[in-house]
Amino acid sequence: MTKHKIVCWDCGRDVVDMYANTCPHCDGLLTIEVDLEPMKALKPKDLHREPIGVWRYHGFMPVDRKHAVTIKEGGTPLYKTQALGAEVGVKDLYVKYEGANPTGSFKDRGMTIGVSHAVEIGAKLVGCASTGNTSASLAAYAAKAGLDCAVFLPAGKVAAGKLAQAMFFGAKVLSIDGNFDDALALARKMAERRELYLLNSINPYRPEGQKSVLFEIMDQLSYEIPDRIVLPVGNAANIWAVYKAITELMEVGWIDRMPMLTGIQAEGSMPVAEAFAAGKEDFVPEENPETVATAIRIGNPVSGRKALRAIYDTGGYSTSVTDDEIIAAQRLLGRREGVGVEPASAASIAGVKKLREMGVIDPGEKVVCICTGNALKDPDTIMENSDPVIPCANSLEAVRKALSVQ
Numbered sequence: 001m002t003k004h005k006i007v008c009w010d011c012g013r014d015v016v017d018m019y020a021n022t023c024p025h026c027d028g029l030l031t032i033e034v035d036l037e038p039m040k041a042l043k044p045k046d047l048h049r050e051p052i053g054v055w056r057y058h059g060f061m062p063v064d065r066k067h068a069v070t071i072k073e074g075g076t077p078l079y080k081t082q083a084l085g086a087e088v089g090v091k092d093l094y095v096k097y098e099g100a101n102p103t104g105s106f107k108d109r110g111m112t113i114g115v116s117h118a119v120e121i122g123a124k125l126v127g128c129a130s131t132g133n134t135s136a137s138l139a140a141y142a143a144k145a146g147l148d149c150a151v152f153l154p155a156g157k158v159a160a161g162k163l164a165q166a167m168f169f170g171a172k173v174l175s176i177d178g179n180f181d182d183a184l185a186l187a188r189k190m191a192e193r194r195e196l197y198l199l200n201s202i203n204p205y206r207p208e209g210q211k212s213v214l215f216e217i218m219d220q221l222s223y224e225i226p227d228r229i230v231l232p233v234g235n236a237a238n239i240w241a242v243y244k245a246i247t248e249l250m251e252v253g254w255i256d257r258m259p260m261l262t263g264i265q266a267e268g269s270m271p272v273a274e275a276f277a278a279g280k281e282d283f284v285p286e287e288n289p290e291t292v293a294t295a296i297r298i299g300n301p302v303s304g305r306k307a308l309r310a311i312y313d314t315g316g317y318s319t320s321v322t323d324d325e326i327i328a329a330q331r332l333l334g335r336r337e338g339v340g341v342e343p344a345s346a347a348s349i350a351g352v353k354k355l356r357e358m359g360v361i362d363p364g365e366k367v368v369c370i371c372t373g374n375a376l377k378d379p380d381t382i383m384e385n386s387d388p389v390i391p392c393a394n395s396l397e398a399v400r401k402a403l404s405v406q
């Protein structure tokens, strides 16, 4: 196994408790220090013998691959956009399509590592709070591992595809009378009592798997470092995971500069973007977050402080986009590139368009948008915002009339 230790991100002390989600000394956030000495002797292409995907990068992961619970996650396409880039005014615009993961979102990257670790330490019941994707992913990986699974979802605010997945894979699905932040507080109480092994991203093993998206982007760009990586921010762990991957590639000497990490939030749910605008290192939680992008409808992001560090340290940026801008961007990506993403993922595209117009993004930059989840996750939002279906009688005449064929 790759040598590693859990340390407190706030006070720096070692944490030996494998179940801890926060520091026993100061209640700070945790992180994992992986011993990267063996990787320093290698070059990126030395890993190319293994298929692309999370486990290609096992030398950066704190779990023994002998225990891997995997459904072949990662290895998602990186598209060089054509019409979309021209439309938003950034010629070198790429989309990393995380909707191609086994359960349709980037969460599978973290879950293969998190659930493998849960098996290593003998957990019986795993669980998470979720706006939907984490629960869909955990339910699938728990099924694969043969573990019991409970998911805590904000009632009425989880997109249909995600809810169906959690039910389908056999999790106990609790519909909590509250928002995501309330559901997470409850799941954390169960975890503190050791009655559930928590697999939210506050668990430091989860972001470790999520680092792999950055390793893949670098491989797919043949190590030509992009100027900027843009991604949606909800509970704020993914942007931190990408940052951690960047710092590790710097440490092993595979890259020598950092892409500017740019976090996009929805206007009704934007504590990180607000903190950035004020130049603060901490954020003020939002009491009643609201947005069509239900995946990132989060007012009190657990990793918000880590996200701000990632943004400041890379010279990046954070801003918010409106629901209308999100829907327009989702549609643009679909109609111009044939790529279907869910609303939260489209926030990254909407963010590029806005920051280009503001002059924050230069037209000559090489920009990668991480599009985190598949369009099929949220069919209702798509149907509400598309042209209606055309009722049509069962006759050639009616078809020709409906299609305006003269």
Ligand code: F0G
Residues within 6 Å of the ligand: 105, 107, 129, 130, 131, 132, 133, 134, 135, 201, 232, 233, 234, 235, 236, 237, 238, 239, 295, 296, 342, 344, 345, 372, 373
């Ligand atoms: N995009 C999608 C599609 C998501 O599902 C999430 C988070 C994010 C972006 C934001 O990532 O939280 O690491 O900043 N979804 C979580 C969930 C909260 O429960 O599925 P983050």
